[in-house]
Amino acid sequence: MTQYKFLESFKLANGVTVRNRVIMPPTTLRSSYATGAVTDAELRYYQLRSGGPGMVITEMAYVSGLGKTYVGQIGADSDRQITSLHKLAQTIKAEGALAVLQLSFGGRIAQPAVMPHEEIVGPSALPGHQPGMHTPRAMTDAEIRQSILDFGQATRRAYEAGFDGVELHGANMYLMQQFFSAHANQRTDAWGGSESERMNYGLAVLDEVIRIRDEITDERFIIGYRQSSEEPTEIGIRHSDALRMAKEIVKRPIAYFHLSLKDAFQTPFMDKTDLEPLYVKYQRVLGGIPLFVAGLLRTPTQVEELVQHGVAGAAIGRELIVDPNWVQKVQNSDEKGIRYALSPSDMMLLGIPDPLVPWLMTRFKKGLVVSTDEAFDLTVPWQYYR
Numbered sequence: 001m002t003q004y005k006f007l008e009s010f011k012l013a014n015g016v017t018v019r020n021r022v023i024m025p026p027t028t029l030r031s032s033y034a035t036g037a038v039t040d041a042e043l044r045y046y047q048l049r050s051g052g053p054g055m056v057i058t059e060m061a062y063v064s065g066l067g068k069t070y071v072g073q074i075g076a077d078s079d080r081q082i083t084s085l086h087k088l089a090q091t092i093k094a095e096g097a098l099a100v101l102q103l104s105f106g107g108r109i110a111q112p113a114v115m116p117h118e119e120i121v122g123p124s125a126l127p128g129h130q131p132g133m134h135t136p137r138a139m140t141d142a143e144i145r146q147s148i149l150d151f152g153q154a155t156r157r158a159y160e161a162g163f164d165g166v167e168l169h170g171a172n173m174y175l176m177q178q179f180f181s182a183h184a185n186q187r188t189d190a191w192g193g194s195e196s197e198r199m200n201y202g203l204a205v206l207d208e209v210i211r212i213r214d215e216i217t218d219e220r221f222i223i224g225y226r227q228s229s230e231e232p233t234e235i236g237i238r239h240s241d242a243l244r245m246a247k248e249i250v251k252r253p254i255a256y257f258h259l260s261l262k263d264a265f266q267t268p269f270m271d272k273t274d275l276e277p278l279y280v281k282y283q284r285v286l287g288g289i290p291l292f293v294a295g296l297l298r299t300p301t302q303v304e305e306l307v308q309h310g311v312a313g314a315a316i317g318r319e320l321i322v323d324p325n326w327v328q329k330v331q332n333s334d335e336k337g338i339r340y341a342l343s344p345s346d347m348m349l350l351g352i353p354d355p356l357v358p359w360l361m362t363r364f365k366k367g368l369v370v371s372t373d374e375a376f377d378l379t380v381p382w383q384y385y386r
């Protein structure tokens with residue numbers, strides 16, 4: 001059997017042991033009840049995938065009604081959600097993985113349909129860069145301060161529900177990233193202006209979450225921070241900006257830092273002259289805080305290469321959707337048994353909830369191998385192959 005380093009345990013910065021270096025990154029299922037409570041379909045999905053990875057980070061949960069992003073999202077916005085969150089935490093932990101709840105606030109990329117009066121909010125009244133995106137209302141100072149407290153209260157709920165920790169969604173164009181981006185944030189108050197002022201929101205959220213963890217007095221409660229390193233717009237975040245913010249983040253007691261990339265080995269896409277992989281740049285600034293990296297990791301060879309280069313955790317997203325037993329197959333010297341293509345006939349077997357299918361076949365299709373395109377009629381959900 002190959003002695004892969006990624007199958008060995010490691011320690012997070014707060015001393016918690018993770019049983020191996022495979023991380024399941026957040027994967028939104030869009031399958032919760034309208035109240036934000038988790039459904040049995042979601043529990044089954046997580047149960048099937050928690051037997052192998054060292055840590056399972058859940059899909060993003062909204063911290064308040066104003067922070068909701070899409071229909072079918074998990075809620076962490078009130079104490080009424082604790083029972084539902086407890087089921088999710090227990091389902092993951094029963095299979096041996098650490099359970100981490102991702103917390104998010106959608107901001108200007110939210111679906112208007114889930115917002116009060118269909119009005120989305122953001123740092124400034126500036127729409128996202130993709131065609132057809134809606135213009136948000138600029139948040140008031142009071143709303144901004146309340147949202148920071150909401151992240152803290154959602155953290156307390158995660159703890160009370162039995163999660164091992166939380167991850168702050170500072171990546172993928174969600175509100176925490178929007179505040180850092182000059183493309184989204186043109187404020188002139190305490191929350192915008194210079195680069196360091198644009199960092200204020202993300203750092204204030206992190207400080208509040210750390211304050212709550214101190215109140216709980218459980219240092220083993222994990223706090224992770226997820227970041228994207230670049231934006232594709234002319235005005236927007238460049239990797240050097242993101243690295244400066246990462247430096248500020250790791251001055252705080254976080255347990256790990258999670259880099260969200262399209263390809264884990266990529267170099268900066270907004271600076272084609274720079275040929276150094278982004279994960280190497282992050283390793284230099286993180287000062288020993290464990291780094292997780294996500295992006296198109298599929299084979300044991302790729303995962304091992306990343307880990308051999310000193311990356312603490314390899315986050316495998318779509319490949320764990322396609323093969324929930326990826327880790328067990330490697331552990332059992334059964335690499336030939338790993339499946340790399342998603343067959344429409346296996347949706348039920350893989351516990352993939354119906355609302356995830358159109359999402360996978362559109363926005364997340366690039367990089368996902370599907371055995372046949374012909375079986376999908378996205379307009380008639382109940383006709384997905386079984």
Ligand SMILES: Cc1cc2nc3c(=O)[nH]c(=O)nc-3n(C[C@H](O)[C@H](O)[C@H](O)COP(=O)(O)O)c2cc1C
Pocket residue numbers: 025026027028029058059060102169171172226260261262294295296297315316317318319359360364367
């Ligand atoms: C269906 C789907 C839903 C996702 N939902 C989230 C999410 O809730 N939060 C998040 O930070 N990233 C989310 N992501 C991004 C993944 O965590 C991961 O970074 C991305 O898929 C790249 O890894 P991969 O190439 O291994 O899939 C999602 C990805 C997919 C495919």
